[in-house]
Amino acid sequence: MYNFDKIIDRSNTSAIKYEARERIFGSNDVVPLWVADMDFEVAPEIAEAIKERANHKVFGYTLRCSEYFDVTQKWIKNRYNWEVSKDHISFSPGVVSALAMALLAFTKPGDKVIVQSPVYFPFFSTIENNGRRVLNNQLLDKGDTYAMDFDKLDAQIDNQTTMMYLCNPHNPVGRAWRPDELEKLSEIAEKHNIIVVSDEIHADIIFSGHVHTPFASVSEYASQNTITCLAPSKTFNLAGLSTSMVVVENERMLKTYNYMIDSFHIGLTNPFGLEALKAAYTKGEPWLQELLVYLENNRDFVYNFVQEELPGVKAYMPDATFLMWLDFRELGLTRTQMRQLLVHEAKIGFSEVAIFRDGGEGFQRLNFGAPRSIIEKALYQLKDAMKK
Ligand SMILES: Cc1ncc(COP(=O)(O)O)c(C=O)c1O
The missing domain is CATH 3.40.640.10 (Type I PLP-dependent aspartate aminotransferase-like (Major domain))
Structure with a gap:
């Protein structure tokens, strides 16, 4: 009933996920899978309630x-x-x-x-x-x-x-x-x-x-x-x-x-x-039920893709959250090399490893709270970059 596949243009809304890419990654040309907000429209009932309140004008x-x-x-x-x-x-x-x-x-x-x-x-x-x-x-x-x-x-x-x-x-x-x-x-x-x-x-x-x-x-x-x-x-x-x-x-x-x-x-x-x-x-309950199904499918897609298509990378299957924890340590890259691979070659913005401190070195966090096509695009870009 709800369309979680819909791509929403978030430009000109001051969305940190998009607007801060230049500052964080040094480039606006990355698929942003970092900060934990989702690229979905809110439930229509919520949008309606906000509009109704806005109409009151005080x-x-x-x-x-x-x-x-x-x-x-x-x-x-x-x-x-x-x-x-x-x-x-x-x-x-x-x-x-x-x-x-x-x-x-x-x-x-x-x-x-x-x-x-x-x-x-x-x-x-x-x-x-x-x-x-x-x-x-x-x-x-x-x-x-x-x-x-x-x-x-x-x-x-x-x-x-x-x-x-x-x-x-x-x-x-x-x-x-x-x-x-x-x-x-x-x-x-x-x-x-x-x-x-x-x-x-x-x-x-x-x-x-x-x-x-x-x-x-x-x-x-x-x-x-x-x-x-x-x-x-x-x-x-x-x-x-x-x-x-x-x-x-x-x-x-x-x-x-x-x-x-x-x-x-x-x-x-x-x-x-x-x-x-x-x-x-x-x-909001019906919207949430559908969201959870959509997110679970995204989660399984990412997990399987990583296991099957990205040799040297390991995914941890989350019980909860729209975040996937990825272990890149087997690739043996330095932090600079990892940034080169992810940001400049694969053009993906994950959450940076070191910020999670001890136990975070060599890992990346992927936010899969986005339309499937965005997630797929990012993962295929990563696959191609890793092949090269
Ligand atoms: C565990 C956790 N706590 C808090 C927050 C942020 O909460 P708030 O924006 O309400 O300060 C986040 C956002 O990613 C989070 O993942």
């Missing part, structure tokens, strides 16, 4: 209305089987700003914050730019998937370690962490009294055979010591509309978090984001 300061809390609560219950109180839903303009606010609210300068690399790079900058220290517990590469290194985590935590940034599902390796893994993590967090900020922005993009488990739902400790970050932005391609939220079930922590929001004066929303979220969470 765009003043905007509150999150009671319907916002109703529909968000229902979405969380229906999709993740997690019952949260409306009173425990708070705001954030974006998920990364929620990571920063939680950090400022619940840690002090010099504290160590756990991350598990390779991971979404703003995790590092948020910690380091705010005067805290990264404690990296690198994920275990199991050859065809990744796992958390629980023993190393337990051994590494010291009394200066107060917080963990969890990426669930994990960008870039595409793991939807299982309940048993999250329970184990919760036990370690409890043993060391760690507050967990769980970035669950990719929670809705889950492929068959997998489920999303909110970290806060796995134990009483997790419920009372987690700041969960959610948003319709990845799911419905609304990243430009500032529609994120956080769930904090511990009332004392919620108060502290909200105090931080107030101190930055960012508790209001924007009228278009509000309408988009309400339309997404009440009318």
